[in-house]
Amino acid sequence: MTAPSQPILDEPTRSFVQRCLSAGLVEINDIKKVVVSLQAEGSAFTAKRLAEGLIGAGLLTHWQANKLLAGKSKGFYLGSYRLLRPLGKGGMGVVYLGEHHVMKRLMALKIMPPESVADKRRADRFREEARASAQLDHPNIVRAYDFAEAGGKLYIVMEYIDGIDLQAAVRRDGVMSVPLALDAIRQATCGLAHAHDRGVIHRDIKPSNLMLRTDGVVKVSDMGLARVSWMGIDEQSTNNRLLGTADFVAPEQAINSKSVDARADIYSLGCTLYYLLTGQAPFSGNTIAQRLAKHQTAAPPDVRSIHPDCPNAVAELVMRMMAKRPEDRPKSAAELL
Structure with missing residues (x-):
């Protein structure tokens, strides 16, 4: 047998x-x-x-x-999208690369965790981020196309950027040349000017929130902390919490994030330009408190101390963008252009 x-x-x-x-x-x-x-x-x-x-x-x-x-058989679909891989984390959620199951179009899905959806304040803030993003339509801003809920999760459907953020670019390739850094900042400024004209202040400009597409286009991303003048956003519960990132936050924003205007974004953009040219944040410190204190009191650092070949005009521009008093900075992104 x-x-x-x-x-x-x-x-x-x-x-x-x-x-x-x-x-x-x-x-x-x-x-x-x-x-x-x-x-x-x-x-x-x-x-x-x-x-x-x-x-x-x-x-x-x-x-x-x-x-x-690893034994998982669920969690691969969200609404009409098949999840392909995580792209990173934003201010309000995890971002995944998703493919529409019919159109086969690649999109970035910013997903709010289910445990956060139960927090009404956070859920409302996420919806406001979607509304703010929907008002912006500019080549230098990541576009938002849809907002939906599926499986107990809230998510924003956004433009997928084939590239990396500027922080990752500097870590990978080293500091940028002056022309490349200025071009990146110019593009980001164009996007911010569009947002500011529509009453949207980003409040978290930093290298990791500026996406560099493979064709060289720079796009402002992550409106998770944006202040929108025409929305009644309740920020009472954030009084004792820093809104922004300590290495790039404007002095006045660290004190009162609710009253800032476009010049806070310009300060953060100046810190970002400094980073692109030097590979480091403007101020050092072992703690967040130490770095915030330097934003408040220390003179803006001179790029030329690290990058001696930096033209005087560019070094002076960085220092003007990083002026302690908002009135000493360029008044708007449009003026900066």
């Missing part, structure tokens, strides 16, 4: 296949094609090897495969 043949897939691999199907990420016929291909290669069948084959065939992303290998 002939012994029964051994199954091609062992139990862990069959469980992995079942999770792929249950998650709605892969069709059984596609899995069979990958199995046949792996058989032709003489590869040993394990869940990990099959996952690698599905990734190679473009059927799974690395993030999806790792989640499936």
